[in-house]
Amino acid sequence: MNQSLRFLIVILPILVLVFFTKVLLVDGDIKFSNFESKSFPSFELNDLNGDSVNAQSLDGIKLVNVWASWCITCLVEHPFLTKLAEKNIQIIGLNYKDSDFKANAWLQRHGNPYLFSIYDPRGDLAFDLGVTGAPESYLIVNNQVVGHIQGEMNQTKWETIFLPLITKAKQGS
Amino acid sequence: MIGEIAHFLSLSAVLLLSLVLIFNLSFFFAKIHPNQLILSMRLFNQACWLVFISFGMYVYLAISDDFSIAYIASHSNSQLPIFYKVTSIWSAHEGSMFLWIVFLTAWSILFINSLEKNHPLKKLTLLMLSLIILGFLLFLLLTSNPFERILPFGALEGADINPVLQDPALAIHPPMLYLGYVGFVISFSFITAYLLNGDFELQWEEDIKNWSFVAWIFLTIGITLGSWWAYYELGWGGYWFWDPVENVALMPWLAATAFMHSLFAASKSNVLKTWTMFLGILIFALSLFGAFIVRSGIIDSVHSFANDPERGLYLLSFSGLITLLALTIFAYRLPALNSSKLVVTGSKESFLSMNNVLMITSIFSIFLGVTYPLIIESISGEKVSIGPPYYNTIFAPLIFIAAIFIMISVDALWQRSMPLRALLITMSAPTMLSLLALYLIWQATNIFSILAYIGIFSGSLILFSYLIRAINNFFKKKFINKGSAIAHIGLGLLFFAVSMNSILSYEKNLNLAPGQSISVNESVREFSFNDIRVFKASNHDVISAEVSLLQDGREISLNPQKRKYTIRGQITSESAIHASLLKDTYLTIGDQLENGSWTFSLKINYFIKWIWFSAALMVFGIFLTIFKKKVS
Numbered sequence: 001m002n003q004s005l006r007f008l009i010v011i012l013p014i015l016v017l018v019f020f021t022k023v024l025l026v027d028g029d030i031k032f033s034n035f036e037s038k039s040f041p042s043f044e045l046n047d048l049n050g051d052s053v054n055a056q057s058l059d060g061i062k063l064v065n066v067w068a069s070w071c072i073t074c075l076v077e078h079p080f081l082t083k084l085a086e087k088n089i090q091i092i093g094l095n096y097k098d099s100d101f102k103a104n105a106w107l108q109r110h111g112n113p114y115l116f117s118i119y120d121p122r123g124d125l126a127f128d129l130g131v132t133g134a135p136e137s138y139l140i141v142n143n144q145v146v147g148h149i150q151g152e153m154n155q156t157k158w159e160t161i162f163l164p165l166i167t168k169a170k171q172g173s
Numbered sequence: 174m175i176g177e178i179a180h181f182l183s184l185s186a187v188l189l190l191s192l193v194l195i196f197n198l199s200f201f202f203a204k205i206h207p208n209q210l211i212l213s214m215r216l217f218n219q220a221c222w223l224v225f226i227s228f229g230m231y232v233y234l235a236i237s238d239d240f241s242i243a244y245i246a247s248h249s250n251s252q253l254p255i256f257y258k259v260t261s262i263w264s265a266h267e268g269s270m271f272l273w274i275v276f277l278t279a280w281s282i283l284f285i286n287s288l289e290k291n292h293p294l295k296k297l298t299l300l301m302l303s304l305i306i307l308g309f310l311l312f313l314l315l316t317s318n319p320f321e322r323i324l325p326f327g328a329l330e331g332a333d334i335n336p337v338l339q340d341p342a343l344a345i346h347p348p349m350l351y352l353g354y355v356g357f358v359i360s361f362s363f364i365t366a367y368l369l370n371g372d373f374e375l376q377w378e379e380d381i382k383n384w385s386f387v388a389w390i391f392l393t394i395g396i397t398l399g400s401w402w403a404y405y406e407l408g409w410g411g412y413w414f415w416d417p418v419e420n421v422a423l424m425p426w427l428a429a430t431a432f433m434h435s436l437f438a439a440s441k442s443n444v445l446k447t448w449t450m451f452l453g454i455l456i457f458a459l460s461l462f463g464a465f466i467v468r469s470g471i472i473d474s475v476h477s478f479a480n481d482p483e484r485g486l487y488l489l490s491f492s493g494l495i496t497l498l499a500l501t502i503f504a505y506r507l508p509a510l511n512s513s514k515l516v517v518t519g520s521k522e523s524f525l526s527m528n529n530v531l532m533i534t535s536i537f538s539i540f541l542g543v544t545y546p547l548i549i550e551s552i553s554g555e556k557v558s559i560g561p562p563y564y565n566t567i568f569a570p571l572i573f574i575a576a577i578f579i580m581i582s583v584d585a586l587w588q589r590s591m592p593l594r595a596l597l598i599t600m601s602a603p604t605m606l607s608l609l610a611l612y613l614i615w616q617a618t619n620i621f622s623i624l625a626y627i628g629i630f631s632g633s634l635i636l637f638s639y640l641i642r643a644i645n646n647f648f649k650k651k652f653i654n655k656g657s658a659i660a661h662i663g664l665g666l667l668f669f670a671v672s673m674n675s676i677l678s679y680e681k682n683l684n685l686a687p688g689q690s691i692s693v694n695e696s697v698r699e700f701s702f703n704d705i706r707v708f709k710a711s712n713h714d715v716i717s718a719e720v721s722l723l724q725d726g727r728e729i730s731l732n733p734q735k736r737k738y739t740i741r742g743q744i745t746s747e748s749a750i751h752a753s754l755l756k757d758t759y760l761t762i763g764d765q766l767e768n769g770s771w772t773f774s775l776k777i778n779y780f781i782k783w784i785w786f787s788a789a790l791m792v793f794g795i796f797l798t799i800f801k802k803k804v805s
Contacts, residue, residue, distance in 0.1 A: 006504040009451075013458075013500055017493040023471055023547055024485045073332040076246050079323065152247055152332065 041128035047116040063091045064138040068098040069106035071134040077152045085113035093117030141169040179230035180320035182223045189220035190307040221282040228275045241327025244319045250331040260344035261334040267319035277355040284359045297366035308491045316484045342402040350395030354460040356388025361457035365499045368506045389429045397788040415564045421463035428456040431532040438522040447510045454499045461492035519590035524582035531575045538567045569627045576631035580638040607633035620676045628672030635665030660794025663787045670783035677779040686770040699723035713738045718762045733762040757781045
């Protein structure tokens with residue numbers, strides 16, 4: 001009785017540890033890779049320069065970043081996006097519930113990491129996309145939404161969530 | 174610059190603690206040099222002070238709006254009052270982990286310096302504490318560095334604290350909870366040191382008793398404040414949701430409560446002594462498990478921080494390491510600990526042990542409730558959720574049996590069996606009175622719910638037992654332990670209030686346009702939506718409804734609000750609450766409908782105040798116990 005009790009005291013916590021390690025390592029991976037991809041909603045809108053844009057502009061691997069001039073966190077992640085743009089990551093802005101005048105002024109003041117910014121003052125496209133607020137970032141591969149990050153984009157999130165997906169997409173094509 | 178200095182100080186603390194460990198381990202088998210402990214103590218104290226100063230500087234950085242620090246930039250804002258600039262530090266993972274470590278360090282330095290100069294367990298305790306602090310400091314600096322800068326240029330403005338966290342109750346809820354959690358590092362380290370040392374003639378209970386009681390008080394206050402905050406600020410309308418993170422706080426609380434009880438009885442029986450040691454280890458292990466659940470993000474919950482497998486893995490392996498270390502030593506020493514002095518059946522300590530078993534059963538049930546969804550998801554990929562019905566069904570019978578044992582143990586004696594006649598006399602009065610109370614409640618409300626009635630009956634049993642004992646004490650001068658009596662009356666009241674709340678409370682959803690009024694039921698005869706106003710406050714816009722109620726013949730005016738925070742764009746809802754002795758009138762405003770009317774949710778919550786009051790009684794009772802003169 002005493003022997004088996006001693007054995008249990010040590011074995012039970014080990015079992016718990018093994019189980020949680022499995023949850024973290026194996027199931028955690030499944031959680032990330034099982035993001036249901038859906039196609040980017042179709043749209044007909046203008047960009048901030050007044051040129052018309054649609055879903056065809058989203059071929060290849062693109063990062064769609066939801067931003068606005070009223071959004072403080074967008075300013076926080078802005079330097080990181082600029083760094084990404086310098087590394088030739090193609091970033092497309094989705095200017096969300098903003099005025100084009102304020103948005104353009106904001107870009108002039110802080111720099112423009114975007115190829116272009118879709119102007120979505122009423123939030124129609126954002127609604128179709130399922131945006132909950134700014135900032136948010138979507139990873140688009142050939143018109144398919146394959147990844148999604150809510151809130152501030154930073155080095156860690158980029159490396160742990162989007163970068164593996166990009167590598168996967170590049171291997172697939 | 175200050176950020177770098179603070180970072181450097183924390184790193185230096187890591188270095189000093191490593192020195193303490195290496196230095197002592199290398200001398201482990203050698204003869205102890207008289208100065209070895211003195212030097213280790215100095216190094217340890219200095220390491221602790223480095224952590225404190227580093228945290229102090231971090232607080233300064235937060236107050237002075239240094240948004241080049243990434244963590245401060247994403248959780249604070251220059252517009253915030255200074256109070257919330259400070260509390261924003263523990264509004265997310267990195268900063269709160271830092272605070273957690275500061276408390277860990279504070280408990281450790283206070284305890285180790287309170288031990289006599291040549292206490293035989295001092296060196297081993299010091300080693301355990303150094304190891305634990307070192308492990309968590311490394312976790313902080315390696316996986317969740319709060320000092321990280323945004324380079325090359327800092328942010329101009331911070332991203333603001335989450336508005337639901339801008340509340341005084343929440344500002345002190347995490348610190349209290351952490352103080353409770355990490356306070357049990359003392360019993361953990363000291364017991365492990367005792368087991369390692371192997372001299373079982375030593376008395377260890379008195380050295381950690383009061384420390385554990387104080388930690389228990391903090392833990393209880395922390396949990397109650399969290400519940401209070403969910404009720405008043407989050408607008409959830411309830412006080413307890415069996416949320417995984419609430420559960421992982423409840424587990425160490427139950428273990429700590431069992432620990433306190435068995436500490437009392439440990440001096441009466443060696444069997445209980447061994448059991449008490451196991452509990453002392455278990456509490457801190459469960460606290461660490463809680464930290465892992467919250468910070469690894471493996472469970473989705475309002476409390477959980479970002480999902481990061483790397484952090485989870487570090488926390489799991491380190492917590493696992495020290496828990497296994499302690500448990501392995503415990504298992505190794507087990508045969509030497511057991512002795513012939515058994516628990517006398519029918520004695521006070523026997524009932525106390527029974528309740529200890531019940532508390533362990535409830536810990537196990539909660540543990541199962543928390544992990545079961547993960548197990549199922551891991552095996553079949555399906556998502557299941559375990560909610561209040563599971564916990565209510567499990568807890569009702571446990572509480573019932575526990576209440577009976579508590580009732581009997583009031584009159585039971587230490588180390589002596591209780592005669593059957595005395596047992597029946599003890600049980601008769603509280604049982605009769607509780608049945609009467611149950612009957613009266615049934616007559617008054619006409620509601621029957623088996624689980625709630627079990628709860629009410631159990632609560633009343635405890636209440637009446639201690640009240641009778643108190644009356645006996647007053648008239649016949651029978652001995653009463655005041656602290657214990659007050660704490661148990663608090664517990665009885667808690668069971669009673671929670672059960673009454675569950676059968677009496679109700680909710681009505683209403684649709685009204687401004688200027689309209691309707692009659693809700695016999696209690697709320699008139700509900701008038703007088704006006705709605707929109708105005709600007711310092712950092713948010715407000716929509717405020719003016720509502721007046723005619724409730725139980727009295728006029729009440731309520732102003733539920735919706736706030737839109739300008740910086741984050743987040744919308745929060747501020748419920749209006751009118752509290753009276755028995756019930757809270759809890760009104761929340763919803764959305765505007767297309768026809769211009771607004772939705773309201775009117776909740777009538779009974780006995781809520783009693784729940785807070787009963788928690789306060791428990792805390793006060795334990796507080797008295799700490800200052801009680803020793804009787805033996």
